[in-house]
Amino acid sequence: MAKPDEPEFYEKEDLLKVDWKPPTKGWMDVPVDIRPGTYIYPGKAKNLKILDLPNARDWAVTDQDWKLPADWKTTILDGMADRLSKYRSFKLFMDVCVRCGACADKCHFFIGSGDPKNMPVLRAELLRSIYRKDFTALGKVFGKLAGGRELTEDVIKEWFYYFYQCTECRRCSVFCPYGIDTAEITMMGRELLGLLGLYVNWVIEPVANCFMVGNHLGIQPHGLKDTLEFMADDIEEATGIRVDIPINKKGAEILFVTPSGDFVAEPGIFTCMSYMLLFHELGLDYTWSTYASDGGNFGLFTSHETLKRLNAKIYTEAKRLGVKWILGGECGHMWRVIHQYMDTMTGPADFLEVPKSPMTGTVFEHARSTKMIHLMEFTADLIRNNKLKLDPSRNDHITVTFHDSCNPARAMGIFEEPRYVIRSVCNNFVEMPENTIREQTFCCGGGAGLGTDENMEMRLRGGMPRGNAVRYVQEQHGVNQMAAMCAIDRATLTTVADYWAPGVKVTGISELVANAMIFTGEKKRTENLRLEPIPGVAEDDEVEAPSDE
Amino acid sequence: MTTLGELLRDNRDMIVQRWFYDGLATYPEDSASAFKRQKDPFANPIGHSLRLGTKAIFDALLDGADSDTIQHHLNEIVKIRAVQQMTASEAIRFVFSLKQAVRAELGHAARDPQMVDELEAFDGKVDRVALAAFDTYVQCREQVSELRVSEVKRQVSWIIDRVNRRDANPEMAPADPA
Numbered sequence: 001m002a003k004p005d006e007p008e009f010y011e012k013e014d015l016l017k018v019d020w021k022p023p024t025k026g027w028m029d030v031p032v033d034i035r036p037g038t039y040i041y042p043g044k045a046k047n048l049k050i051l052d053l054p055n056a057r058d059w060a061v062t063d064q065d066w067k068l069p070a071d072w073k074t075t076i077l078d079g080m081a082d083r084l085s086k087y088r089s090f091k092l093f094m095d096v097c098v099r100c101g102a103c104a105d106k107c108h109f110f111i112g113s114g115d116p117k118n119m120p121v122l123r124a125e126l127l128r129s130i131y132r133k134d135f136t137a138l139g140k141v142f143g144k145l146a147g148g149r150e151l152t153e154d155v156i157k158e159w160f161y162y163f164y165q166c167t168e169c170r171r172c173s174v175f176c177p178y179g180i181d182t183a184e185i186t187m188m189g190r191e192l193l194g195l196l197g198l199y200v201n202w203v204i205e206p207v208a209n210c211f212m213v214g215n216h217l218g219i220q221p222h223g224l225k226d227t228l229e230f231m232a233d234d235i236e237e238a239t240g241i242r243v244d245i246p247i248n249k250k251g252a253e254i255l256f257v258t259p260s261g262d263f264v265a266e267p268g269i270f271t272c273m274s275y276m277l278l279f280h281e282l283g284l285d286y287t288w289s290t291y292a293s294d295g296g297n298f299g300l301f302t303s304h305e306t307l308k309r310l311n312a313k314i315y316t317e318a319k320r321l322g323v324k325w326i327l328g329g330e331c332g333h334m335w336r337v338i339h340q341y342m343d344t345m346t347g348p349a350d351f352l353e354v355p356k357s358p359m360t361g362t363v364f365e366h367a368r369s370t371k372m373i374h375l376m377e378f379t380a381d382l383i384r385n386n387k388l389k390l391d392p393s394r395n396d397h398i399t400v401t402f403h404d405s406c407n408p409a410r411a412m413g414i415f416e417e418p419r420y421v422i423r424s425v426c427n428n429f430v431e432m433p434e435n436t437i438r439e440q441t442f443c444c445g446g447g448a449g450l451g452t453d454e455n456m457e458m459r460l461r462g463g464m465p466r467g468n469a470v471r472y473v474q475e476q477h478g479v480n481q482m483a484a485m486c487a488i489d490r491a492t493l494t495t496v497a498d499y500w501a502p503g504v505k506v507t508g509i510s511e512l513v514a515n516a517m518i519f520t521g522e523k524k525r526t527e528n529l530r531l532e533p534i535p536g537v538a539e540d541d542e543v544e545a546p547s548d549e
Numbered sequence: 550m551t552t553l554g555e556l557l558r559d560n561r562d563m564i565v566q567r568w569f570y571d572g573l574a575t576y577p578e579d580s581a582s583a584f585k586r587q588k589d590p591f592a593n594p595i596g597h598s599l600r601l602g603t604k605a606i607f608d609a610l611l612d613g614a615d616s617d618t619i620q621h622h623l624n625e626i627v628k629i630r631a632v633q634q635m636t637a638s639e640a641i642r643f644v645f646s647l648k649q650a651v652r653a654e655l656g657h658a659a660r661d662p663q664m665v666d667e668l669e670a671f672d673g674k675v676d677r678v679a680l681a682a683f684d685t686y687v688q689c690r691e692q693v694s695e696l697r698v699s700e701v702k703r704q705v706s707w708i709i710d711r712v713n714r715r716d717a718n719p720e721m722a723p724a725d726p727a
């Protein structure tokens with residue numbers, strides 16, 4: 001036998017036998033490889049207790065023993081039976097997949113990781129294999145031959161790992177000829193895990209906070225007031241305008257609800273300041289609520305019950321304050337909840353009126369039932385009716401692209417309004433490639449409760465397809481900002497861009513609007529809302545004051 | 550007498566393809582075949598960057614190595630692998646497999662004693678690419694930790710700054726006249 005330093009060693013035929021490929025195994029036999037950077041910390045006992053959830057205990061994902069309740073197996077199987085009878089979609093999705101593979105390479109987590117269990121069809125198969133084994137006649141007899149498998153603790157661990165590697169973004173469902181929505185399967189998977197007390201803290205702590213205080217971050221009423229006042233200070237510094245902050249104002253016309261992410265983290269706070277400026281300029285009769293102080297609803301990522309619990313507070317508060325209708329800020333999954341669940345779950349809100357813009361008189365008929373509209377619908381209507389004084393050239397140093405957030409895009413179908421608004425306030429707008437926007441938009445990789453920092457590696461995998469498209473427009477068209485109307489996006493895409501497309505900043509759409517808007521009584525604008533100097537406008541430049549028509 | 554350079558050029562497409570396949574072989578078979586099939590750069594960034602990168606790096610090595618080109622493509626590939634379920638060695642191994650790809654495609658020609666020196670020199674170049682890949686890998690990992698920290702900071706720094714501005718340090722405040 002030749003040695004590696006002898007040419008014979010490298011005989012072509014021999015080399016052809018060298019195989020780096022991992023041995024081919026059926027997916028069921030590949031054990032789950034849980035390593036730091038890829039999973040989210042488990043839900044703390046104290047949070048589960050607040051919500052009366054079962055099996056509250058502290059545990060770690062890396063523990064061998066996850067301290068499951070003794071009857072965990074029956075709990076899961078009963079839970080599955082219950083959901084199969086309650087939700088027709090779930091039963092259908094379990095039965096009709098023909099494994100055509102159309103969805104296989106459509107998930108951003110698969111595209112970014114190369115892990116086959118991130119193919120939507122296999123993600124669903126994690127649950128379906130149990131369904132087959134225990135709920136179908138063939139599976140009961142033939143087991144593995146019929147694609148069924150035994151429910152073991154390892155299966156539970158695998159579920160926990162992979163159902164928290166799905167951002168419930170629904171991109172895969174766009175490509176499935178049967179309309180199978182893997183996001184719904186993930187939701188079922190998470191609900192079942194919940195029956196055993198298996199939650200992630202990044203979801204269940206916000207849910208507990210929201211349940212107790214009214215928002216995910218647990219900001220108390222006085223804290224919220226302070227935060228909004230700090231924002232008013234910054235607004236004044238940038239524009240010279242002091243905005244009012246109506247809080248819990250009874251009899252206001254509109255209740256405004258936005259994700260609490262807008263209250264603390266950059267760049268969301270700038271979006272929040274922009275809402276305040278816009279409403280001030282319009283003289284809108286609106287109010288914040290310290291109780292319905294989150295438009296987001298992490299209950300959606302937990303279970304139908306918690307979803308409902310958290311959603312109810314918005315209507316309850318609307319009733320208590322006696323408003324006419326509800327306006328929602330730049331949130332992503334808020335709109336999934338409102339368009340797909342709120343009406344049947346908490347509505348119909350007959351005590352409210354169909355939203356009607358006090359500025360333009362436009363009646364938003366499509367919200368006849370929920371009585372709640374999106375800020376971009378509201379703003380687009382204002383611009384269309386010439387109600388805003390705009391100077392888009394103030395944004396000339398920005399070349400912006402638009403990230404369709406999964407939920408407003410795929411769950412709500414709001415594609416044109418944000419684009420219309422951006423085009424009205426920015427002269428340089430560039431679309432990303434067609435197969436990465438609108439219905440086919442790529443997720444930020446941090447939605448559905450994945451947006452924490454301990455699973456950063458996983459998020460960067462999931463965010464890679466989006467980041468890749470951003471970098472393309474950055475290189476081709478000099479894009480330096482990406483607008484997104486979702487608070488999770490504003491937080492997580494910033495990191496995604498820093499890694500995959502460094503140099504591209506993230507902004508809310510309202511921030512672009514506020515920076516382009518000419519406000520009554522504003523001072524010469526030399527700084528934007530981030531209190532950064534606006535390029536091309538020096539402090540002492542003689543700039544003509546906008547004339548009042 | 551043909552030189553190694555000429556041989557490599559003649560067999561370029563096959564060598565590069567083999568190298569590309571080896572790079573993809575780090576992924577489970579189902580994934581690798583999907584990445585081979587899909588040509589759209591946005592639907593398949595892993596396959597695309599590896600396909601493009603292996604070709605470009607190989608050409609750069611033949612044409613007397615413009616190190617910027619090599620570094621650029623190395624970045625594209627390693628940046629992805631640095632956040633995937635791989636150990637450091639798995640992430641970098643694809644560079645070394647170029648050596649085997651070359652030998653496999655050249656077959657008997659690679660055994661020609663005349664070639665040995667030239668091959669050795671070529672191997673040296675590949676090793677240098679591998680070393681650069683290690684540096685890139687480490688930079689990427691460091692960046693991931695930094696991103697983690699800055700994200701957490703972004704969540705609190707604005708509000709802390711505002712609170713501190715309002716409730717200024719009492720030690721610094723003027724003495725209470727009372």
Ligand code: SF4
Pocket residue numbers: 096097098099100101102103104120121175176177178179180
């Ligand atoms: S596209 Fe639909 S039917 Fe085809 S494998 Fe995926 S989920 Fe199954």
Ligand code: SF4
Pocket residue numbers: 106107108109118119120123165166167168169170171172173182183186
């Ligand atoms: S819903 Fe989104 S994250 Fe989940 S499997 Fe489908 S594409 Fe992947």
